[in-house]
Amino acid sequence: MTLIxxxxxTRFLALSARVLPWLAAATVILLTIGLYQSASxxxxxxxxxxxxxxxxxxxxxxxxxxxxxxMSVASLGTLVWxxxxxxxxxxxxxxxxxxxxxxxxxxxxxxxxxxxxTYWEWDARLTSVLILFLMxxxxxxxxxxxxxxxxxxxxAAVLTLVGAINLPIIKFSVDWWNTLHQPASVMRxxxxxxxxxxxxxxxxxxxxxxxxxxxxxxAAMRNEILRRRVRSLQMMQxxxxxxxxEVGTGSREENASKGAA
Amino acid sequence: xxxxxxxxxxxxxxxxxxxGGALIGVLFFLTVVVLMPFAVGPDLALLSRLGPAILWLGxxxxxxxxxxxxFMADHEDGSLDLITMSRTPLELACAAKAxxxxxxxxxxxxxxxxxxxxxxxxxxxxxxxxxLTLLAGTPALTFTGMIxxxxxxxxxxxxxxxxxxxxxxxxxxxIFGVAASQAAITGPLSFGAPFSILCALSLVSLVIxxxxxxASLKHGLD
Numbered sequence: 001m002t003l004i005x006x007x008x009x010t011r012f013l014a015l016s017a018r019v020l021p022w023l024a025a026a027t028v029i030l031l032t033i034g035l036y037q038s039a040s041x042x043x044x045x046x047x048x049x050x051x052x053x054x055x056x057x058x059x060x061x062x063x064x065x066x067x068x069x070x071m072s073v074a075s076l077g078t079l080v081w082x083x084x085x086x087x088x089x090x091x092x093x094x095x096x097x098x099x100x101x102x103x104x105x106x107x108x109x110x111x112x113x114x115x116x117x118t119y120w121e122w123d124a125r126l127t128s129v130l131i132l133f134l135m136x137x138x139x140x141x142x143x144x145x146x147x148x149x150x151x152x153x154x155x156a157a158v159l160t161l162v163g164a165i166n167l168p169i170i171k172f173s174v175d176w177w178n179t180l181h182q183p184a185s186v187m188r189x190x191x192x193x194x195x196x197x198x199x200x201x202x203x204x205x206x207x208x209x210x211x212x213x214x215x216x217x218x219a220a221m222r223n224e225i226l227r228r229r230v231r232s233l234q235m236m237q238x239x240x241x242x243x244x245x246e247v248g249t250g251s252r253e254e255n256a257s258k259g260a261a
Numbered sequence: 262x263x264x265x266x267x268x269x270x271x272x273x274x275x276x277x278x279x280x281g282g283a284l285i286g287v288l289f290f291l292t293v294v295v296l297m298p299f300a301v302g303p304d305l306a307l308l309s310r311l312g313p314a315i316l317w318l319g320x321x322x323x324x325x326x327x328x329x330x331x332f333m334a335d336h337e338d339g340s341l342d343l344i345t346m347s348r349t350p351l352e353l354a355c356a357a358k359a360x361x362x363x364x365x366x367x368x369x370x371x372x373x374x375x376x377x378x379x380x381x382x383x384x385x386x387x388x389x390x391x392x393l394t395l396l397a398g399t400p401a402l403t404f405t406g407m408i409x410x411x412x413x414x415x416x417x418x419x420x421x422x423x424x425x426x427x428x429x430x431x432x433x434x435x436i437f438g439v440a441a442s443q444a445a446i447t448g449p450l451s452f453g454a455p456f457s458i459l460c461a462l463s464l465v466s467l468v469i470x471x472x473x474x475x476a477s478l479k480h481g482l483d
Contacts, residue, residue, distance in 0.1 A: 079476065079480065131432060134425075134429050135429050137425075138422075138425045138429065139426075141426075142412075142416075145416060145418050145422055146416050151415070151416070152416070154415075154480040154481055155412050155416055155477060155480075155481060157480075158408070158412065158473055158476055158477040161473070162430065163430075166430050169433050169462070170429070170430075172433075173436045173458075174432070174436070176436065176437075176440075176455075176458075177436045177440065
């Protein structure tokens with residue numbers, strides 16, 4: 001079983017249909033365990049119950065970067081190996097990654113309100129996640145701007161790879177910028193290393209969220225393949241209608257009756 | 262080599278003649294800087310504190326807005342196809358085009374900076390610092406923006422979409438450009454560190470930009 005075997009969309013659809021229920025079940029089970037464990041984790045001596053936001057926030061933040069990595073690999077697949085499913089994978093991952101990034105920002109700001117006293121702080125980490133979110137949105141706008149999926153795929157692949165090179169540079173420069181403007185006035189979470197009672201639920205949640213991403217990604221890829229099939233069927237039908245209406249008016253009536261049926 | 266030199270000469274000549282529109286960037290730069298006092302008030306002390314940031318933002322927007330014509334005009338009259346098919350590697354041709362664009366549209370911005378510095382109450386040293394950082398930083402803006410221009414021509418879309426895609430990529434240049442100018446004017450920090458990072462960013466984009474633009478042209482034009 002190699003990646004090339006999956007190049008056939010029909011085979012991919014059949015395989016993913018078999019795998020998806022198991023993946024979804026594993027995701028649900030792990031999420032349940034992780035949520036239970038994080039709910040029963042002890043309160044932090046400093047932050048109280050609000051520390052529980054961490055169990056949602058950190059996996060989201062982790063996945064926001066992981067998804068860009070997945071998209072970069074898929075973009076390499078588009079540009080280098082011309083794998084037919086690579087651009088489907090890249091396109092399906094973008095909205096999911098944007099959603100994880102948005103959730104990371106949202107939970108972070110909800111956490112920041114009681115801890116820092118403000119919903120938004122121009123902290124280096126927050127700022128670079130916000131820029132990542134902007135880049136996800138830009139990429140999605142690029143996918144939506146062009147009707148032909150294969151043309152959009154190559155442009156999006158170039159942009160994704162440029163982003164993958166640039167994101168560490170942006171992260172570094174934002175860190176630099178922030179330490180220049182406000183040195184260590186912001187209270188950082190987890191000054192000491194994490195206690196085991198926090199670490200285990202966090203790891204379980206991280207694995208659960210990764211599984212959630214894989215499940216959602218596979219489902220979104222299936223949808224995208226089916227959407228493309230519908231599109232090409234519609235285009236075929238449109239060209240048939242256009243062709244037969246050129247041939248004669250008789251056939252157009254025939255088509256109209258066929259369409260009504 | 263002669264082909265590249267010819268390409269650079271041709272692009273500069275086109276940009277500077279009627280219909281080229283390279284100098285509109287300077288006019289735009291001037292307008293943005295003139296607009297700023299209306300937004301923040303005619304307070305000279307405040308303006309001189311914000312001066313480097315205003316100049317950098319203006320230069321960033323001006324160089325971005327002139328960029329979307331970089332490949333579009335050549336695509337419309339067919340010469341882009343000739344450049345793509347010629348024996349010169351497309352990456353080098355892209356680099357030559359970006360260099361020509363920087364010479365025609367980027368350098369005038371830097372020449373205009375001292376005049377605009379007067380409007381913002383910057384003294385000689387401060388204006389010099391801003392001009393120097395612009396000289397080191399604007400090549401990065403041009404070469405990163407070229408990726409956006411190449412995407413624009415392959416997608417037949419320009420304007421806002423490209424600005425949205427390229428602007429986040431220019432954040433590091435903006436950060437280090439403004440930081441280096443501030444360090445030279447007021448800051449306790451040394452001028453050397455941010456300025457050398459700014460130069461490094463320009464060099465990195467000099468490498469990445471032509472390759473990414475050529476890849477998007479190669480895959481996109483068919």
